[in-house]
Amino acid sequence: MQSEKKFTTWVEDYSDILFGYLLKHGLPKEIARDILQETFLAAWRNMDSFRAEASVKNWLFVILKNKITDHYRKLANKVSENSIDLDTVGEHFFDNSDHWNKGAYPQNFKGNFESPVETKEFYKLLRTCGNRLKEIQNAVFSMKYIEGLSSEEICKELNISSSNYWVLIHRAKLQLRACLQKNWMEN
Amino acid sequence: MKTSVTCKKAIDLISKKEEGKITLWQRFQLWKHFAECSLCKLFNIQNKTIVDALPYIQHDISEPLSAEEKKEIVDNSIHTK
Numbered sequence: 162m163q164s165e166k167k168f169t170t171w172v173e174d175y176s177d178i179l180f181g182y183l184l185k186h187g188l189p190k191e192i193a194r195d196i197l198q199e200t201f202l203a204a205w206r207n208m209d210s211f212r213a214e215a216s217v218k219n220w221l222f223v224i225l226k227n228k229i230t231d232h233y234r235k236l237a238n239k240v241s242e243n244s245i246d247l248d249t250v251g252e253h254f255f256d257n258s259d260h261w262n263k264g265a266y267p268q269n270f271k272g273n274f275e276s277p278v279e280t281k282e283f284y285k286l287l288r289t290c291g292n293r294l295k296e297i298q299n300a301v302f303s304m305k306y307i308e309g310l311s312s313e314e315i316c317k318e319l320n321i322s323s324s325n326y327w328v329l330i331h332r333a334k335l336q337l338r339a340c341l342q343k344n345w346m347e348n
Numbered sequence: 349m350k351t352s353v354t355c356k357k358a359i360d361l362i363s364k365k366e367e368g369k370i371t372l373w374q375r376f377q378l379w380k381h382f383a384e385c386s387l388c389k390l391f392n393i394q395n396k397t398i399v400d401a402l403p404y405i406q407h408d409i410s411e412p413l414s415a416e417e418k419k420e421i422v423d424n425s426i427h428t429k
Contacts, residue, residue: 168425172421173418177412180413198421201425202424259354259356260355260356261387267390269390284404284405306403311367331363334362338394338395342394
């Protein structure tokens, strides 16, 4: 009973901050909820191994980060199994001679990002377009551009090859830019 | 050595350049390509805008979990065998 009470306090005190961390790293809400649940489940099961002198928050973050890594690795395994898909990188963007397809020509964005309103709109669109990327692409993007990890660190973390990494980056960039162009044109 | 690269290759080099992972020769190839291809040149400018903005994206973190959601986490943890 004592431990249940203690555990409930942990959930009340730290679930928001852990959940926020997951979202900040570009994980979709549903996945973030699952990882949060798994984290607390692991914490509950391993409560005995928690040392009272350590910080609960830090301990929970260690578990959380391990769960994120597990999740990313599962995603990355799917990518490795699906190598044919990787060969078709940019097929809609480029023609047979690897030059831009007419329908995919980069065009100027409608907005300039000088005014605060436009900037706000730009960030909103960027977030929307980022969420449209495949989860693994979003993961690589978040690790690279938000966490600032190097390609070597990301490959190690996700357990993917360097060539898979570059393909993911390459494709995500093409898609993200195209999505921004499309939406700025239409709005 | 070939001085020209395709657009697809140029886009790939843009990413590698960001991490300082291109040779001097590839740098030249990219520079030459931009001089000849306004599409890739525009892509490069827009890509920089995007990449510079990415670290400042605010994800939807304002919404805290509800009391029910927290209770569910506790219940699911305690009652899972």
